[in-house]
Amino acid sequence: VKVQTFFSAAEAEASEMSGRTAVVIDVIRATSTIVEALANGARAIYPTVSTEEAIRLANSLGREDTLLCGERKGLKVEGFDLGNSPLEFSGDRVGDRRLVMTTTNGTRAFAAAQNAELVLVAAFLNLGAVVGRVAVLGGDLAIICAGKEGRFSLDDALCAGLLLRGLLEATEDGRHGPAVLNDASRAALSLTASFQLDVELLRRTSAGAALVEVGLGDDLLLCAQRDRHALVPEMTDRMIQVPRPGKA
Amino acid sequence: VKVQTFFSAAEAEASEMSGRTAVVIDVIRATSTIVEALANGARAIYPTVSTEEAIRLANSLGREDTLLCGERKGLKVEGFDLGNSPLEFSGDRVGDRRLVMTTTNGTRAFAAAQNAELVLVAAFLNLGAVVGRVAVLGGDLAIICAGKEGRFSLDDALCAGLLLRGLLEATEDGRHGPAVLNDASRAALSLTASFQLDVELLRRTSAGAALVEVGLGDDLLLCAQRDRHALVPEMTDRMIQVPRPGKA
Numbered sequence: 001v002k003v004q005t006f007f008s009a010a011e012a013e014a015s016e017m018s019g020r021t022a023v024v025i026d027v028i029r030a031t032s033t034i035v036e037a038l039a040n041g042a043r044a045i046y047p048t049v050s051t052e053e054a055i056r057l058a059n060s061l062g063r064e065d066t067l068l069c070g071e072r073k074g075l076k077v078e079g080f081d082l083g084n085s086p087l088e089f090s091g092d093r094v095g096d097r098r099l100v101m102t103t104t105n106g107t108r109a110f111a112a113a114q115n116a117e118l119v120l121v122a123a124f125l126n127l128g129a130v131v132g133r134v135a136v137l138g139g140d141l142a143i144i145c146a147g148k149e150g151r152f153s154l155d156d157a158l159c160a161g162l163l164l165r166g167l168l169e170a171t172e173d174g175r176h177g178p179a180v181l182n183d184a185s186r187a188a189l190s191l192t193a194s195f196q197l198d199v200e201l202l203r204r205t206s207a208g209a210a211l212v213e214v215g216l217g218d219d220l221l222l223c224a225q226r227d228r229h230a231l232v233p234e235m236t237d238r239m240i241q242v243p244r245p246g247k248a
Numbered sequence: 249v250k251v252q253t254f255f256s257a258a259e260a261e262a263s264e265m266s267g268r269t270a271v272v273i274d275v276i277r278a279t280s281t282i283v284e285a286l287a288n289g290a291r292a293i294y295p296t297v298s299t300e301e302a303i304r305l306a307n308s309l310g311r312e313d314t315l316l317c318g319e320r321k322g323l324k325v326e327g328f329d330l331g332n333s334p335l336e337f338s339g340d341r342v343g344d345r346r347l348v349m350t351t352t353n354g355t356r357a358f359a360a361a362q363n364a365e366l367v368l369v370a371a372f373l374n375l376g377a378v379v380g381r382v383a384v385l386g387g388d389l390a391i392i393c394a395g396k397e398g399r400f401s402l403d404d405a406l407c408a409g410l411l412l413r414g415l416l417e418a419t420e421d422g423r424h425g426p427a428v429l430n431d432a433s434r435a436a437l438s439l440t441a442s443f444q445l446d447v448e449l450l451r452r453t454s455a456g457a458a459l460v461e462v463g464l465g466d467d468l469l470l471c472a473q474r475d476r477h478a479l480v481p482e483m484t485d486r487m488i489q490v491p492r493p494g495k496a
Contacts, residue, residue: 010258011399151259152400154431183402183454187439194438206431 001176002140003167005160005184008147009108014115021137022116023130023163024235025123026146027155028207029084030106032123032223033069036086038242039229041095045240047107051077054102061098070102074214077102086222105153109146110235116142119235124159124197128227131166138176141167143185154205155223158195161188199224249424250388251415253408253432256395257356262363269385270364271378271411272483273371274394275403276455277332278354280371280471281317284334286490287477289343293488295355299325302350309346318350322462325350334470353394353401358483361392369481369488372407372445376475379414386424389415391433402453403471406443409436447472 006012025031034045046061048054051070054077058066069082069089076083082093084103101107113119118137122130134141143163145156164185171179181189195201202208202220211217222228231242254260273279282293294309296302299318302325306314317330317337324331330341332351349355361367366385370378382389391411393404412433419427429437443449450456450468459465470476479490 007255007400008259011256148431152255152432152435154435157431157435183396183405184400187400187402187405187435190442191435191438193442 001138002180003143003164003185004141004182005143005145005164005188007145007152007157007184008150009105009112009144010147010150012109012112012142012144014112017113017116017142020116020140020142021118021120021134022113022142022144023120023122023134024109024113024144024146025156025159026103026106026109027123027159027223028202028205028211029086029219029223030101030103030146031121032125033084033086033089034121034233034240035123035125035229035231036222037089037094037099038233039231040089040091042089042097042099043241044098046098046100046238047110047240048100048102049107049111051102054100058100061100065096066098066100067094069099072104074211074216085216085219087219105146105148109144113144113235114238121233121235121240122159122163124224124226125228126231127159127162127166129230129232131163131170133232134167135170148207153207154195155202155207157188158191158197161190161192162197164189165192197224197226249386250428251391251412251433252389252430253391253393253412253436255393255400255405255432256398257353257360257392258395258398260357260360260390260392262360265361265364265390268364268388268390269366269368269382270361270390270392271368271370271382272357272361272392272394273404273407274351274354274357275371275407275471276450276453276459277334277467277471278349278351278394279369280373281332281334281337282369282481282488283371283373283477283479284470285337285342285347286481287479288337288339290337291344291346291489293347293349294486295358295488296348296350297355297359299350302348306348309348313344314346314348315342317347320352322459322464333464333467335467353396357392357394361390361483362486364390367483369483370407370411372472372474373476374479375407375410375414377478377480379411379418381480382415383418396455401455402443403450403455405436406439406445409438409440410445412437413440445472445474
């Protein structure tokens with residue numbers, strides 16, 4: 001079983017994903033927000049790279065039950081319904097709605113993942129559930145960290161490392177054969193020995209500090225919560241949903 | 249003092265380098281080879297991105313005392329005098345010669361560094377000397393890991409981490425003020441707690457395994473040697489030399 005971690009969306013090649021399971025991680029904040037929104041009853045989330053594409057797609061889906069969500073430089077896009085703060089995605093705002101969402105780094109990671117056999121969405125918020133799901137799958141795995149503007153991001157890399165550690169522990173019976181880790185996977189795993197997940201850690205990351213600077217530091221209180229939800233969102237045809245029981 | 253580490257040449261933006269000291273690291277193998285060649289008496293090394301540019305430059309420098317060096321997919325470019333194996337760069341081959349050198353990842357890292365105030369060349373081979381040089385400089389620092397095809401490379405990242413650890417120890421009197429580390433610097437530093445430099449470690453990296461595969465695994469015996477040489481090469485106007493005493 002090959003496990004390849006990519007430390008930024010720029011490192012991941014869409015052409016290498018076919019036949020694999022891809023896990024997309026953007027702790028601050030796209031995948032945290034997606035998990036929170038789906039846990040709060042959103043029907044589906046459509047990631048788009050540009051704001052123009054987001055508007056076009058929301059119009060074609062029908063604006064009455066679709067919300068436009070997304071940020072640029074951390075702040076809500078002007079004219080959009082919601083930004084990218086998980087705290088905004090409460091049940092009364094997003095329940096039973098479809099969300100079109102554009103974010104700086106997260107949606108690029110989804111674009112890199114789209115040719116994979118199966119695309120899962122991970123954050124600290126649902127880490128245990130993702131470990132459980134991936135552990136039973138077997139097969140080659142690509143962990144795509146969104147990173148920040150094409151660069152390494154400690155929050156995403158630590159989440160990748162904890163996912164890997166959980167996975168190695170869950171499959172130490174060797175039922176899928178020995179795991180072959182690329183350099184980034186080995187490095188991510190080693191980060192779990194040095195860094196402890198908490199809000200203070202997230203505040204000191206580059207992405208977290210940028211968020212504090214624009215007054216959205218409270219988002220990190222939520223992003224730092226481990227296993228707040230037990231759901232594993234999947235992306236199919238560029239649409240992210242929680243699979244219905246019986247479908248998977 | 250800001251210390252920014254970039255895990256691949258693709259992460260580093262040439263436009264951000266001005267006013268800083270940049271340290272370029274490509275353990276397997278460009279910077280190991282450069283340090284070895286200069287220690288063995290080469291006069292200067294000219295990194296180029298393409299083989300065509302290498303041939304043009306060698307012709308304009310004068311072929312009688314200039315060697316064409318470089319690799320593609322690890323192997324010597326056809327018609328070139330030398331490849332990129334540090335073992336080839338012995339005193340009788342390179343002594344008093346100028347070397348034009350093109351490598352896959354290393355020369356991209358030099359291109360990213362070229363706008364820096366000062367560009368230094370580091371490998372495990374000369375790590376202690378680089379730490380000593382950078383520790384007295386002060387000022388903002390960019391550590392540019394070449395990486396492998398735009399991706400994270402464990403050998404380069406560990407070398408960056410050991411450089412940083414040495415630097416923090418050497419300046420713990422705080423004479424340059426507290427160091428502000430970016431996410432990748434913090435991660436690189438943490439790798440030094442998990443990974444021990446030796447040949448076996450290099451063999452298990454992606455770059456090292458690729459080298460073993462093309463029959464050049466012995467190069468790693470040299471690349472893994474720490475502090476074999478005490479020189480710190482500098483790049484000025486795209487030419488890498490050891491500064492003469494009195495000049496620096």
